[in-house]
Amino acid sequence: MTYFLQNVVNALQWGSFYALIALGYSMVYSILMLFNFAHGDIFMVGSYIGFGVAAALVALSAAGVVVLPSWLIFTLTILVTMILTAMLGMAVERVGYRPLRDAPRASAAITGLMIGIILETGNLAILGARRVRFPDLIESVTYEIGGVYVTNKKIMIVVVSLLFMVAMQYFVSKTKWGMAMRAMAYDYLVVPLMGVSINSIARLTFAIGSALAAVAGILYGIAYPVLDPYMGVLFGWKAFVAAILGGRGSIMGATLAGFLLGFIEIFVAMVFPSTLRDLIAYSIILLILVFRPHGFFGEPYSAKLRL
Amino acid sequence: MPLLEVKKMTHYFGGLRAVNDYSLKIDAGEVRGLIGPNGAGKTTIFNLITGIYTPTEGNVILDGESTIGLRPHQVAARGLGRTFQELRLWRHMSVLEHVMMARYSKLSYGLIGAFLGTSKRLKEEEESRQIAMKMLDMLEIKHLAGDSIANLPYGAQRRVEMARALATEPKVLFLDEPTVGMTPEELNQMMDIFRRVRDELGLAIFLIEHRLKMVMELCDRIQTLVFGEVIAEGVPEEIQNNPKVIEAYLGKEAVT
Amino acid sequence: MMRNMLNRFAEVPLAAWLIGALCAVYLEQWVGDPLTELLLLPKIPVLFGCLIVLKTPKLIPSTVVFLILIYAVPICVIAYAVRKPANMIAAKLFSGPIWISAILHLGLLYLILHIWSDISAYRELTLKFTLIAIIVTLSLNLINGYMGEFSCSHPGFMALGAYGASVFSLVLFADDKNFGEALLPGILGPFMFPLGLIFGGFISAIGALVVAIPSFRTRGDYLAIISLAFTFIVKSLIENLEFIGGPRGLGSQPDFSNLLVVFIWTVLCVWIINNYVQSVYGKATNAVRDDEIAADAMTVDTRKTKMVTFMFAAFWAGVAGGLFAHVLRFVNPSTFGIQKLAEVLAMVYFGGLNSVYGSIVGAVSLSLLGEALRPLELFKWIIIPLLLILVMIYRPTGLIAFKEFNIRNLIQPKHIPEDEV
Numbered sequence: 012m013t014y015f016l017q018n019v020v021n022a023l024q025w026g027s028f029y030a031l032i033a034l035g036y037s038m039v040y041s042i043l044m045l046f047n048f049a050h051g052d053i054f055m056v057g058s059y060i061g062f063g064v065a066a067a068l069v070a071l072s073a074a075g076v077v078v079l080p081s082w083l084i085f086t087l088t089i090l091v092t093m094i095l096t097a098m099l100g101m102a103v104e105r106v107g108y109r110p111l112r113d114a115p116r117a118s119a120a121i122t123g124l125m126i127g128i129i130l131e132t133g134n135l136a137i138l139g140a141r142r143v144r145f146p147d148l149i150e151s152v153t154y155e156i157g158g159v160y161v162t163n164k165k166i167m168i169v170v171v172s173l174l175f176m177v178a179m180q181y182f183v184s185k186t187k188w189g190m191a192m193r194a195m196a197y198d199y200l201v202v203p204l205m206g207v208s209i210n211s212i213a214r215l216t217f218a219i220g221s222a223l224a225a226v227a228g229i230l231y232g233i234a235y236p237v238l239d240p241y242m243g244v245l246f247g248w249k250a251f252v253a254a255i256l257g258g259r260g261s262i263m264g265a266t267l268a269g270f271l272l273g274f275i276e277i278f279v280a281m282v283f284p285s286t287l288r289d290l291i292a293y294s295i296i297l298l299i300l301v302f303r304p305h306g307f308f309g310e311p312y313s314a315k316l317r318l
Numbered sequence: 319m320p321l322l323e324v325k326k327m328t329h330y331f332g333g334l335r336a337v338n339d340y341s342l343k344i345d346a347g348e349v350r351g352l353i354g355p356n357g358a359g360k361t362t363i364f365n366l367i368t369g370i371y372t373p374t375e376g377n378v379i380l381d382g383e384s385t386i387g388l389r390p391h392q393v394a395a396r397g398l399g400r401t402f403q404e405l406r407l408w409r410h411m412s413v414l415e416h417v418m419m420a421r422y423s424k425l426s427y428g429l430i431g432a433f434l435g436t437s438k439r440l441k442e443e444e445e446s447r448q449i450a451m452k453m454l455d456m457l458e459i460k461h462l463a464g465d466s467i468a469n470l471p472y473g474a475q476r477r478v479e480m481a482r483a484l485a486t487e488p489k490v491l492f493l494d495e496p497t498v499g500m501t502p503e504e505l506n507q508m509m510d511i512f513r514r515v516r517d518e519l520g521l522a523i524f525l526i527e528h529r530l531k532m533v534m535e536l537c538d539r540i541q542t543l544v545f546g547e548v549i550a551e552g553v554p555e556e557i558q559n560n561p562k563v564i565e566a567y568l569g570k571e572a573v574t
Numbered sequence: 575m576m577r578n579m580l581n582r583f584a585e586v587p588l589a590a591w592l593i594g595a596l597c598a599v600y601l602e603q604w605v606g607d608p609l610t611e612l613l614l615l616p617k618i619p620v621l622f623g624c625l626i627v628l629k630t631p632k633l634i635p636s637t638v639v640f641l642i643l644i645y646a647v648p649i650c651v652i653a654y655a656v657r658k659p660a661n662m663i664a665a666k667l668f669s670g671p672i673w674i675s676a677i678l679h680l681g682l683l684y685l686i687l688h689i690w691s692d693i694s695a696y697r698e699l700t701l702k703f704t705l706i707a708i709i710v711t712l713s714l715n716l717i718n719g720y721m722g723e724f725s726c727s728h729p730g731f732m733a734l735g736a737y738g739a740s741v742f743s744l745v746l747f748a749d750d751k752n753f754g755e756a757l758l759p760g761i762l763g764p765f766m767f768p769l770g771l772i773f774g775g776f777i778s779a780i781g782a783l784v785v786a787i788p789s790f791r792t793r794g795d796y797l798a799i800i801s802l803a804f805t806f807i808v809k810s811l812i813e814n815l816e817f818i819g820g821p822r823g824l825g826s827q828p829d830f831s832n833l834l835v836v837f838i839w840t841v842l843c844v845w846i847i848n849n850y851v852q853s854v855y856g857k858a859t860n861a862v863r864d865d866e867i868a869a870d871a872m873t874v875d876t877r878k879t880k881m882v883t884f885m886f887a888a889f890w891a892g893v894a895g896g897l898f899a900h901v902l903r904f905v906n907p908s909t910f911g912i913q914k915l916a917e918v919l920a921m922v923y924f925g926g927l928n929s930v931y932g933s934i935v936g937a938v939s940l941s942l943l944g945e946a947l948r949p950l951e952l953f954k955w956i957i958i959p960l961l962l963i964l965v966m967i968y969r970p971t972g973l974i975a976f977k978e979f980n981i982r983n984l985i986q987p988k989h990i991p992e993d994e995v
Contacts, residue, residue, distance in 0.1 A: 129955075402871075418854055
């Protein structure tokens with residue numbers, strides 16, 4: 012039982028990463044109908060930017076220039092990284108997606124894939140092959156609750172992710188910009204008629220999605236401090252699965268699908284040898300799609316790749 | 319025995335009743351009209367008979383056999399050709415390819431022929447090319463055969479759709495507002511074509527149309543559909559003078 | 575002046591160009607070595623000098639001279655010189671059955687490739703991988719281009735084919751530590767190899783059913799993730815099957831994939847796929863892509879069309895996998911992951927959707943570019959993606975999209991323009 016609960020805790024943490032990344036993926040997918048194959052690498056870059064910001068702040072603190080408490084360093088790191096990564100996301104949109112607004116969707120997916128490769132390679136070229144270590148922003152404390160070990164980091168990761176997800180849900184359903192986004196997801200052509208330009212919505216969508224990926228990157232760095240340039244690849248593809256599994260136009264769906272993916276992976280590894288993890292996890296997903304072919308919350312729709 | 323018979327067809331979308339107790343009989347060589355205000359369910363009836371939706375209740379009998387449960391392409395292959403209200407063309411194909419595609423169910427060379435380019439395939443494709451050219455000729459667009467569909471004017475695209483539907487060798491041809499957006503001149507040409515098609519190929523036509531003038535001139539019998547129910551049926555003169563029809567089209571005041 | 579020159583070359587038929595190229599590769603074999611010494615080059619420029627130039631830029635002049643002397647001048651001069659007899663022969667052949675002419679042209683092409691790749695083992699290997707890339711790209715184009723879906727399962731299909739064919743030849747024709755002694759005499763091997771490839775192809779076609787059945791029930795983007803999940807599943811499945819080597823992979827396949835075999839299979843693939851996409855059954859995939867409801871109304875069996883095309887594409891991906899395994903003579907599951915997927919997708923979209931030409935161009939140019947830019951190391955992975963982004967922006971459907979591959983046009987004699995006579 013405790014073993015089971017321990018895995019629930021682990022799965023919650025693991026699922027948080029997937030959910031946050033899938034959230035950004037799902038936004039681009041739902042609103043702009045695009046596969047943003049660069050998203051996993053934006054997550055990776057976000058993690059590296061977070062590392063840079065955190066390391067700089069820690070160094071400043073240690074040198075005594077400005078002495079900051081660790082919670083403030085953490086908060087600042089998240090904020091600054093979100094802004095910087097959002098800018099990266101907007102740049103990606105500008106370079107890779109806007110020129111292809113009227114092109115087949117698959118072509119935009121390919122530019123995304125290529126931008127991803129450039130981000131990976133650029134990272135390798137700038138930082139070299141050595142792996143960097145994310146600074147310890149939080150003193151690790153382990154609590155034992157009925158035999159289950161929970162670190163303060165895990166709690167913090169899950170809480171922060173949930174906070175951002177709730178904030179997103181609020182933003183999309185209650186604010187004017189969120190409404191414009193939903194309108195665009197519903198009908199591409201109606202948005203310009205309402206006096207909102209498609210470009211600004213697209214930019215905003217990419218900015219928010221990337222900022223969320225940056226949060227995931229920092230939280231990942233805190234949980235697993237060793238970063239490498241290819242860490243975004245698998246996350247990106249898995250978030251892609253989660254985003255579509257969640258259903259088009261459903262932020263809740265993507266979040267849930269992200270957590271589900273995390274739970275499936277952790278629990279498969281708990282019951283079966285870890286080498287079977289991918290095999291069983293993806294077979295389960297295949298089965299889910301057989302029985303719920305439109306994802307969890309998505310409505311049936313027919314959208315072919317425009318050629 | 320009528321060529322096409324629809325018996326007491328009712329259809330629900332969710333809880334909404336879209337079509338109620340609809341019946342129809344068409345004989346060979348007959349031209350039938352279906353009129354009614356927007357949203358009356360005319361296209362839904364087309365989609366139900368052609369197999370895109372399966373009716374909740376009722377039966378459709380084509381040439382003595384029920385088509386309920388068949389998939390749309392099977393219904394089409396049994397002799398139900400159709401055009402669409404919103405043009406549904408394949409944007410990357412030429413005119414000739416459009417019409418040849420409609421011969422799909424008539425080909426029998428199979429995958430081996432497709433993979434290896436056997437002489438049987440060459441023969442069959444040559445045959446369907448000739449039939450396709452004949453259809454294009456009948457619609458007076460033979461000279462456009464090699465053109466890409468995207469470059470054609472609207473009226474010509476409509477004709478391609480017609481030619482394509484005819485190439486399936488239908489027994490009954492369903493036309494869903496075939497003259498929408500056409501100039502009066504094009505309209506007259508189209509009406510000539512309909513007549514010629516009916517006479518030369520001896521097929522029945524079932525027509526949805528908004529332009530009453532055309533329906534009245536062309537159709538042998540007309541049904542009027544309002545909210546999924548047939549409120550009047552008869553020869554053009556009867557329909558023209560039916561107060562219910564006038565009410566549906568012009569409102570209550572017009573009748574009194 | 576320039577236009578006049580170009581006009582003159584317009585009457586050179588393909589056969590003459592091939593003869594010119596044949597002479598050039600012969601020339602390279604004869605005088606290549608002395609010429610490299612004379613020009614102070616370290617060795618014969620293997621991939622048209624790209625590798626040498628990128629490593630030591632100061633050798634650019636001598637490399638260019640080499641290329642002009644060995645390739646450009648002989649090809650142009652000889653092609654121009656033999657244009658008249660070549661035209662005559664081409665016309666004669668053209669009046670007979672098309673396949674005789676086609677086979678003769680292909681024979682010439684093979685001869686050129688064979689002699690060209692004789693110079694170095696590296697050339698031969700690159701050439702084989704390029705040919706295999708053509709098969710893979712073309713088969714993915716069937717799904718992503720002709721059918722307009724977005725499939726990510728090609729690495730999975732290749733893996734199934736590679737392992738299927740490898741197991742076939744290892745069990746039957748090799749003494750292997752996994753499968754024991756050979757069941758049949760090795761001499762039969764090369765003759766039975768096609769069966770092995772077909773066996774591998776069928777395995778991946780059956781795998782394709784697993785993807786196709788759930789994804790074609792509904793429309794939308796589900797094929798994308800189902801096929802992606804499939805790739806992950808296949809990779810993971812192979813990693814867990816110890817009897818075929820697990821994560822370590824499977825090695826020492828017999829050396830059945832020589833250049834001729836790979837060439838013949840590539841030609842077969844191009845020919846059969848080209849036949850298919852030009853038939854009404856193949857065109858039906860376009861109809862399904864552009865408007866499925868209209869296709870249905872025009873008697874097209876849309877479900878069968880999608881299934882058949884998908885399985886057909888998977889079959890060829892499997893054959894390509896089998897060839898790949900026997901060229902490399904080693905396979906392991908990590909070869910068939912996300913990286914492979916990105917590579918194949920890049921080739922399809924670079925070359926052009928819905929086009930046999932496009933797939934050939936995409937596969938050849940990206941394979942050769944990948945090899946040629948090798949000296950740049952890391953920056954290769956910035957240049958190639960940038961190039962692809964530019965292509966996508968300026969030609970969103972790829973370089974040569976929506977163009978039919980017409981063998982007749984390619985090999986017909988080129989007649990002298992009227993005003994020249």
